[in-house]
Amino acid sequence: MSERITGGLLVAMPEFEPALPQPGATDELIARATAGDRPAFELLVRRTQSLVLRTALHLLGNREDARDATQDVFIRMYNYLPGFNPERPIEPWLYKITLNVCRDMLRKRARWHAGSAAETRPVAVFPRPEARERHELLIRALDTLSERERAAIVLRDFEGVSTEETAQILNIRQVTVRTLISRARIKLKQACDAHVRAEQGDHHDV
Amino acid sequence: MTCDRFRFDIALWVENDLSGWRARRLQRHLRKCPHCQAYAESFRRHQATVKQVAAEPIDDTLAAGLVEAVMARTKSADAQKVQPVRRPRPVSAYRTAAVAAGLALALVAAWLLYPWTLQRPMDVPRPLTATTGNPVEKPGLTHPAVPPVNKPVMVKLLTDDPNVVFVMLSE
Numbered sequence: 001m002s003e004r005i006t007g008g009l010l011v012a013m014p015e016f017e018p019a020l021p022q023p024g025a026t027d028e029l030i031a032r033a034t035a036g037d038r039p040a041f042e043l044l045v046r047r048t049q050s051l052v053l054r055t056a057l058h059l060l061g062n063r064e065d066a067r068d069a070t071q072d073v074f075i076r077m078y079n080y081l082p083g084f085n086p087e088r089p090i091e092p093w094l095y096k097i098t099l100n101v102c103r104d105m106l107r108k109r110a111r112w113h114a115g116s117a118a119e120t121r122p123v124a125v126f127p128r129p130e131a132r133e134r135h136e137l138l139i140r141a142l143d144t145l146s147e148r149e150r151a152a153i154v155l156r157d158f159e160g161v162s163t164e165e166t167a168q169i170l171n172i173r174q175v176t177v178r179t180l181i182s183r184a185r186i187k188l189k190q191a192c193d194a195h196v197r198a199e200q201g202d203h204h205d206v
Numbered sequence: 207m208t209c210d211r212f213r214f215d216i217a218l219w220v221e222n223d224l225s226g227w228r229a230r231r232l233q234r235h236l237r238k239c240p241h242c243q244a245y246a247e248s249f250r251r252h253q254a255t256v257k258q259v260a261a262e263p264i265d266d267t268l269a270a271g272l273v274e275a276v277m278a279r280t281k282s283a284d285a286q287k288v289q290p291v292r293r294p295r296p297v298s299a300y301r302t303a304a305v306a307a308g309l310a311l312a313l314v315a316a317w318l319l320y321p322w323t324l325q326r327p328m329d330v331p332r333p334l335t336a337t338t339g340n341p342v343e344k345p346g347l348t349h350p351a352v353p354p355v356n357k358p359v360m361v362k363l364l365t366d367d368p369n370v371v372f373v374m375l376s377e
């Protein structure tokens with residue numbers, strides 16, 4: 001079982017930009033950071049911040065919360081590093097911390113905004129305008145998913161984590177992951193198709 | 207429509223998340239159903255878009271200053287003391303209402319508990335000058351005639367929200 005865990009998270013989608021460019025060096029960094037080496041910890045944060053930021057952004061749907069969550073993830077990472085086994089890959093652990101931080105944040109946000117209208121803040125994360133538009137559409141579509149569907153689809157389709165590893169990170173059965181991602185994929189596709197149809201309708205009207 | 211039951215299978219199949227008898231059943235169906243073939247093809251394109259968008263590099267401003275902030279917050283030798291970030295939140299209507307209700311309750315309690323009996327005229331010790339009748343402005347006094355009692359008292363109640371301050375003025 002443990003061999004499968006260390007199999008690498010990005011295997012399912014090799015075209016993905018790897019979050020950790022030098023895996024060997026990362027092991028050493030983790031070991032040094034665990035021993036209290038602050039420059040090593042800083043480098044570890046630099047290397048993994050885009051993974052955490054991206055995941056938090058897709059789980060939360062806005063930039064400010066994603067930035068706050070990312071800070072909290074690394075604070076937790078710092079606090080828990082002494083108990084972390086540096087021989088294990090760090091990504092599943094980081095995904096777990098990110099999911100927990102974002103879940104806490106969503107629950108707090110739900111309490112704060114109880115009774116008030118849901119806010120729609122711009123996401124605007126990608127430099128290229130055409131990518132930005134599609135991304136904002138997807139983020140809005142993600143808002144239509146349940147918390148569990150969203151977590152599963154963000155790991156599996158947005159992060160390229162395998163179904164098996166998604167199940168391990170979410171601590172659920174693989175069959176449950178499949179149920180969640182099939183529902184989530186259909187909902188996302190429906191939202192995107194509806195958007196395209198609306199745009200085409202607009203063009204025909206003009 | 208019989209094709210509807212294949213929608214969930216197609217959603218898995220396009221990403222190789224379907225195996226075994228369900229995959230074989232779907233493939234048998236796809237061979238003879240152009241409708242589901244088109245749906246699967248459109249689903250594949252959609253999935254490609256999702257992954258393409260997700261793989262876009264994030265703009266630099268999102269990550270700006272993050273590492274520095276984390277390093278500053280972990281500077282403390284005792285890591286356990288490092289607290290999660292707290293950004294001020296907009297004040298919700300519920301919260302303001304709760305604060306107002308609490309203050310109103312406190313005011314009612316204060317009113318009920320206030321020793322009103324002391325203010326009854328008959329209990330108030332009469333000043334020595336009372337027997338001389340209405341006070342007359344004495345020539346030579348420099349200060350204006352200010353009523354000696356019942357000077358207005360202003361009470362400010364501050365709340366967590368700097369924009370919400372309750373001000374009370376006594377008569």
Ligand SMILES: [Zn+2]
Pocket residue numbers: 208209212235239240241242243
């Ligand atoms: Zn069909």
